[in-house]
Amino acid sequence: MKILFKSSIYLIVLFTLFSCGNADNDVFFNPSSGSDLGEGSTVDPCLDLGDSQLTLSIQDQFTTLPGKVSIFFKVSDTEGNPVPGLTANQFTIYEQGRNDDCFNKISTSEAQARISPNAQIFNNSTLLVLDLSNSVLSSSLQELKTASVSFVNNVMPEVESESNKMAIYWFDGEDELHLLNDLTSSKEDLIASIDAITDDISNDPSTDLYGAVIKSTEKAEKLIKETKNNDIIGAASIVIFTDGTDQASRYTEKAALDKVKNASLNISYFTIGLGSEIDTEVLASIGKTSSVFAGNKAELETTFNDISYLVSQRANSFYLFEYCSPKRDGSGDNNLAIQVTSGSLQGAVQTKFSANGFTGGCE
Structure with a gap:
């Protein structure tokens, strides 16, 4: 006992x-x-x-x-x-x-x-949150898919374990965090869902970045609460990719940053930015654990690999x-x-x- x-x-x-x-x-x-x-x-x-x-x-x-x-x-x-x-x-x-x-x-x-x-007595969850607004779909979708697959391969263990799971979400301009693949320990399922992304997955050209931050935090908080109720130690990493700034203006920057600031201490935040239209200061504030930025789509896989290394190091x-x-x-x-x-x-x-x-x- x-x-x-x-x-x-x-x-x-x-x-x-x-x-x-x-x-x-x-x-x-x-x-x-x-x-x-x-x-x-x-x-x-x-x-x-x-x-x-x-x-x-x-x-x-x-x-x-x-x-x-x-x-x-x-x-x-x-x-x-x-x-x-x-x-x-x-x-x-x-x-x-x-x-x-x-x-x-x-x-x-x-x-x-x-x-x-x-x-x-331990559960570790990773939430990969992808910006699939029109600018990504029209110019860097294949590079994003390749980088995301590398991220999954680097973060998920070779042998499936119920204690290590990942979910993938995406956002555009809608007031919704879309589910691409539910929380799973299957690396194959995650990769298959990424491979299945097509350029017509979204028809909303706007970007609800702040909404994605708020909603992904709420999902991570729920996961932490569920594990705690089962006397299990829980941790979550939120990894957000975007190539721009918030355009939907549905939620304020302050609301998103306050959500990150007041989140459970067992939630880590990582951000990946692409291109010249991102606000590096805002993304660094959201990604309070770590932020990386790719100057162009050719650098995208490298930046995803950098974050995947940090996610794994922190877990270990x-x-x-x-x-x-x-x-x-x-x-x-x-x-x-x-x-x-x-x-x-x-x-x-x-x-x-x-x-x-x-x-x-x-x-």
Whole structure:
């Protein structure tokens, strides 16, 4: 059984995770909601770890009897760039109990520390949103289709997994976000839907960019809520392509940017702009995670590949770190600090866990 530490926020995802057992009861901490550290806090200065160049942001944590502590977090550098590919031997664990003036270092080998995968408690969704207004259909449709197929191939795993899905939408000037392919784990279905796009798919020459931003955010929010209701960590990436500015004027720029600003922290935003008619400042504000711009249609596949790399890197910068704690039943709440090193860079985060019911025999 495990004691879930429910988070009020979950961020953009994700590395696959490991867990076991059934929920017993909930313990709620007071997370620093909206901060770079997620549920975590700054490490106690008594550890004297020095300046941090890496940020560990705790998204969720739980314990599993007889004595396992599991922490789910993302790692990024000071510029916000994801740090993927970390292994268990790059982490150091420190615990502080009621009788400790400061933290004690825990041997990761004796604690059987590991980075653990399990897709059962994680869902990662990507929403690819394409501008199919007349300017795209008449001048760069084939290049867009080729670039979109490359994006699907780069983002979707080779082996289908229910924890990684993508949906494709398109917009023109209508007050509607059109569905091209519903959320699926099938790479083949996604590619087939892209290949089936023809130049007569739309007869509206206008562009409802702001409406597409608002509606795609609402769809991502719904996906996050559904996963949370099932006790699953959910993340979503919204990737919006356009070759122009909003022409429909149905929604305001402020309404679209406010939607992005106030969206769940587990939704990442990427934008891809094409040509000279785009507003790079607006697209950069919408694509707050990352934005790229292609000067012409020949560069379109390269820009899509750049974004697909970032989407994948961000997903692989999320980890579930697990170890067997030496604390035992009766010790109550204990402080925990986790430090990570990557080359010459280091960072740390602090949290706490309850050792109620902890015994020996942890695996």
